[in-house]
Amino acid sequence: MAILDRTDEGAIARLTLDSPGNLNALSDAMLAELQAALAGLAADPKIRVVTLSGTGKAFCAGHDLKEMQQGRQAEDGGRAYFADLFARCTAVMTAIRNLPQPVIAAPHGIATAAGCQLVASCDMAVAAHGTRFGVNGVNIGLFCSTPMVALSRNIPRKQAFEMLTTGQFIDTARALDLGLINRAVPEDDLQAETMQLAETVASKLGSAVRVGKRAFYEQLEMGLDDAYAHTGAVMVENMLDRDTDEGINAFLGKRSPDWTQ
Missing domain, CATH: 1.10.12 (Lyase 2-enoyl-coa Hydratase; Chain  A, domain 2)
Structure with a gap:
C-alpha cells in the first residue's frame, strides 16, 4: 500500500503523505518514497509546481520514534543506522530545495521536528488555521539539530533558538509573523488556497x-x-x-x- 500519493493536475503535481496511522512520520519507507518521487519530478518537464500535504490529523510528526528505537538493537547501539537515517532525511530536504520546480507545503494539524523541517525546506507554505509548529525533540532529550538548519534559514535566529531549546509550539499566527509560512487559511479552504497559489506560479514561464x-x-x-x-x-x-x-x-x-x- 502506497504511503505517498502523487496526483497531477495539469502542470501541478500534488504529493500527499498518506500514513495517518503514525501521523505521516518520516519513516524509512516514507523517506524512500519521497526521495523517489522528488527524483521523478526533477526529471518531469511537464510539471511546473509541486504541492505537499498530508492526510489524517497531522501534516507530519517528524521521525518515526519507534523505528528509531528499534535501530538501537544493532551491535553498535544504532550509530550506523542513525547516521544513515539523518543522511537520508537530509537528502530529501535538499532535494526539495534543489528541485527545479517550486514546492508549496500545505500543513495542517501539527508539523513537528522533522515535520517542521519539511515545511521550512519547502519554498512556500499555506497552512490551515490551528496548525501547530514545533521543533520539540528537546522535550524527549533529542535536540532537533538537523531541523534547525532549515528552520534557522526561515525565521530569525533568536526565535528559532527559543523554539529549539524550549520545545514549545507556535501557532499559525506566530508562524506567519515569523515568516515560516506565507499565509494561514481555514482548514476547509486549505486545498483550494494552495492550488490557487500553485496555479498562479504555474502560469508563469x-x-x-x-x-x-x-x-x-x-x-x-x-x-x-x-x-x-x-x-x-x-x-x-x-x-x-x-x-x-x-x-x-x-x-x-x-x-x-x-x-x-
Whole structure:
C-alpha cells in the first residue's frame, strides 16, 4: 500500500503523505518514497509546481520514534543506522530545495521536528488555521539539530533558538509573523488556497521560474557583490531565452505570450 500519493493536475503535481496511522512520520519507507518521487519530478518537464500535504490529523510528526528505537538493537547501539537515517532525511530536504520546480507545503494539524523541517525546506507554505509548529525533540532529550538548519534559514535566529531549546509550539499566527509560512487559511479552504497559489506560479514561464529558483538560493549564500554579479549573469541568460523575448514582445503588444515552455 502506497504511503505517498502523487496526483497531477495539469502542470501541478500534488504529493500527499498518506500514513495517518503514525501521523505521516518520516519513516524509512516514507523517506524512500519521497526521495523517489522528488527524483521523478526533477526529471518531469511537464510539471511546473509541486504541492505537499498530508492526510489524517497531522501534516507530519517528524521521525518515526519507534523505528528509531528499534535501530538501537544493532551491535553498535544504532550509530550506523542513525547516521544513515539523518543522511537520508537530509537528502530529501535538499532535494526539495534543489528541485527545479517550486514546492508549496500545505500543513495542517501539527508539523513537528522533522515535520517542521519539511515545511521550512519547502519554498512556500499555506497552512490551515490551528496548525501547530514545533521543533520539540528537546522535550524527549533529542535536540532537533538537523531541523534547525532549515528552520534557522526561515525565521530569525533568536526565535528559532527559543523554539529549539524550549520545545514549545507556535501557532499559525506566530508562524506567519515569523515568516515560516506565507499565509494561514481555514482548514476547509486549505486545498483550494494552495492550488490557487500553485496555479498562479504555474502560469508563469517555466524556464524563468526554474532559473529563478536556483538563483534565489545560490545568491543567498553569497556576499552582496558576488550576489549581484551572479544574478546579473543569470538575467543575461534569461534575456536570451526565446520565450523571454516573446514574453516582452507580447507585453509591449498587449497580447498573451506564445510560450513554448
